Amino acid sequence: xxxxxxxxxxxxxxxxxxxxxxxxxxxxxxxxxxxxxxxxxxxxxxxxxxxxxxxxxxxxxxxxxxxxxxxxxxxxxxxxxxxxxxxxxxxxxxxxxxxxxxxxxxxxxxxxxxxxxxxxxxxxxxxxxxxxxxxxxxxxxxxxxxxxxxxxxxxxxxxxxxxxxxxxxxxxxxxxxxxxxxxxxxxxxxxxxxxxxxxxxxxxxxxxxxxxxxxxxxxxxxxxxxxxxxxxxxxxxxxxxxxxxxxxxxxxxxxxxxxxxxxxxxxxxxxxxxxx
Amino acid sequence: xxxxxxxxxxxxxxxxxxxxxxxxxxxxxxxxxxxxxxxxxxxxxxxxxxxxxxxxxxxxxxxxxxxxxx
Numbered sequence: 132x133x134x135x136x137x138x139x140x141x142x143x144x145x146x147x148x149x150x151x152x153x154x155x156x157x158x159x160x161x162x163x164x165x166x167x168x169x170x171x172x173x174x175x176x177x178x179x180x181x182x183x184x185x186x187x188x189x190x191x192x193x194x195x196x197x198x199x200x201x202x203x204x205x206x207x208x209x210x211x212x213x214x215x216x217x218x219x220x221x222x223x224x225x226x227x228x229x230x231x232x233x234x235x236x237x238x239x240x241x242x243x244x245x246x247x248x249x250x251x252x253x254x255x256x257x258x259x260x261x262x263x264x265x266x267x268x269x270x271x272x273x274x275x276x277x278x279x280x281x282x283x284x285x286x287x288x289x290x291x292x293x294x295x296x297x298x299x300x301x302x303x304x305x306x307x308x309x310x311x312x313x314x315x316x317x318x319x320x321x322x323x324x325x326x327x328x329x330x331x332x333x334x335x336x337x338x339x340x341x342x343x344x345x346x347x348x349x350x351x352x353x354x355x356x357x358x359x360x361x362x363x364x365x366x367x368x369x370x371x372x373x374x375x376x377x378x379x380x381x382x383x384x385x386x387x388x389x390x391x392x393x394x395x396x397x398x399x400x401x402x403x404x405x406x407x
Numbered sequence: 408x409x410x411x412x413x414x415x416x417x418x419x420x421x422x423x424x425x426x427x428x429x430x431x432x433x434x435x436x437x438x439x440x441x442x443x444x445x446x447x448x449x450x451x452x453x454x455x456x457x458x459x460x461x462x463x464x465x466x467x468x469x470x471x472x473x474x475x476x477x
Contacts, residue, residue, distance in 0.1 A: 172474065261473055284472030291472045306449060307442050311471050315439040324474055355469060366414060368467050373449050 133158050139231065143185055156345035157185060161231075163344045166190040166253040168241060168269055170217035172329030173259030173283045173336060175207035180337040182225035182232055186344070189225065190253060192237035193217045204326035241265055243388035246272045255340045256280035259333065263310035264391035270295065270303040271388055274378050279343055281336040281351075288325050288360040290332040293351055293370065294339045300352035301370040302379045309377075310391050328360050408462040419460070426455035426466075435468065442469040 135143075135154065146152045146160070165186050167174045170193040181189055195217050197208045205217075212220040218236035225234050239245060241260075250256060250272055258269045258280055266282065273280045279296045282303050295302045335356070342348050355368045378385045408419050412433065421428070426445070430438050443450045444467040450458055460466070 263471065263473055266473065285474035286472050289470070289472065291470070306444065306469050307471060308449065308451075311439045315437050316471070316473065329474075357470075368414075368444075368469065369447065370444075371447055375449065 133161060139185075142229075142231070146184070151347045152345050156347070159344050159346075160185050160341065161187040163255070164188040164190070164253045165255050165257065165340050165344075166192065166250055167257045167259060168192055168265070169259035169261065170195075170205075170207065170221040171201065171259060171261060172204045172285060172324070172326075173333040174257065175205045175221065176330045176333035177257050177259060177337040177340070178207055178221050178225055179228060180334055181340060182229045182234070184337075184341055185229060185231060186340070188233045188235065190235040190237065190249075191218050191221055191225075192239060192241055192249065193221075194238055194240045204324065204329040206330065241268065243268060243390045246388065247276065250276060250278055253278060255343050257336045257340060258282050259336070263316065266303065267307075267310055267391060268388060271378050271385060273297055274302055275388070279350075281339045283332050283336045285324055285328050285332050287322055288328065289358065290328050290360075291355055291357045292332055292335050292339075293355045294343075296350065296352055297379065300350075301372045302376060304378045304385075305373040305376040305380075306355065306370055325360055328358075331358070331360070408460065410460055410462065411465045413466075413468055424460045426450060426458045426460070429460065429466065430455070430468075433468070440471045442471070443467070444469060 143157045146157050147154055163186050165181055167178050170191050174191065178189065178191055197212045197215050197217055197220055199213055201208055202210060207221040207224050208217065216238055218238055222234040222236050237249060246268060256269065256273060256278055258266055260266055269280060273295065274297045277297045281292060281294050283292045339351055342350060353370050355370055358365045372379065374381045377383055410417050410419060426443055435441055446465050
């Protein structure tokens with residue numbers, strides 16, 4: 132049992148007041164470790180809210196630096212941060228919000244060779260990546276290691292998210308199977324995205340992490356939440372584990388991690404750190 | 408025939424409609440960017456032409472959505 136300081140009791144008082152969270156839930160948060168993959172549109176709000184919530188250890192991985200076109204939606208980064216590594220910029224804001232937590236930064240490009248080592252020890256992972264190969268890599272690595280994660284995606288005026296608890300609920304591959312051909316994929320850089328929907332989606336992902344850690348409520352498992360901001364229509368599409376799933380099904384064809392071809396997203400600028 | 412597409416009731420006037428045709432009718436521009444679920448089961452793209460719809464079928468188009476970081 133943690134001995135909360137007066138300052139912590141005050142800082143987290145609005146959590147502690149919640150019957151379903153309380154001192155016990157806050158203690159779980161302070162002892163939890165969450166990894167955020169991508170310090171961009173989804174990773175920014177997730178990182179700030181998880182830091183504010185007092186998630187004790189937050190890892191954040193991204194090999195990119197801040198560009199001026201990021202600032203319309205990637206709210207952890209300020210104009211003064213242009214040219215700075217995204218993870219350093221995000222870590223600075225996270226620590227400014229809450230010096231109580233530990234932030235681990237990874238200036239790396241997540242790939243088959245490093246993902247298992249990086250995600251080891253984390254309780255929950257937030258996928259805020261911009262490309263499908265990495266989304267599938269995160270899914271497969273989480274299935275293999277049993278770490279739950281939140282999938283998230285945004286494009287134009289739309290967003291989607293689902294939570295995956297390996298071995299219990301439908302995984303990303305149950306429904307989406309494999310990355311679409313790179314030439315078919317519109318990226319935010321090509322198709323555009325309404326900035327604020329990054330916040331809508333990223334905060335849902337942060338909420339799922341907080342719910343998983345504290346055990347509050349029911350996770351967004353076996354369902355894909357989608358929204359269209361133009362009409363503000365939300366839908367939850369029921370999903371189920373598929374026996375035919377290539378990674379979590381009865382006869383999996385994917386038994387180890389591999390790097391898929393990169394999407395056009397990745398061709399815009401070279402990753403800062405050398406890809407694996 | 409009456410089917411449900413993305414949660415909404417749809418009346419199809421054609422007698423025989425397979426999933427390839429349904430994607431056309433629904434004006435899905437990039438079928439590669441959509442995963443199809445029929446009555447809760449994933450359908451492989453190569454099986455679209457041989458998958459014919461019947462009254463009461465529930466179809467979901469799940470759109471691939473990346474975005475996020477960059």
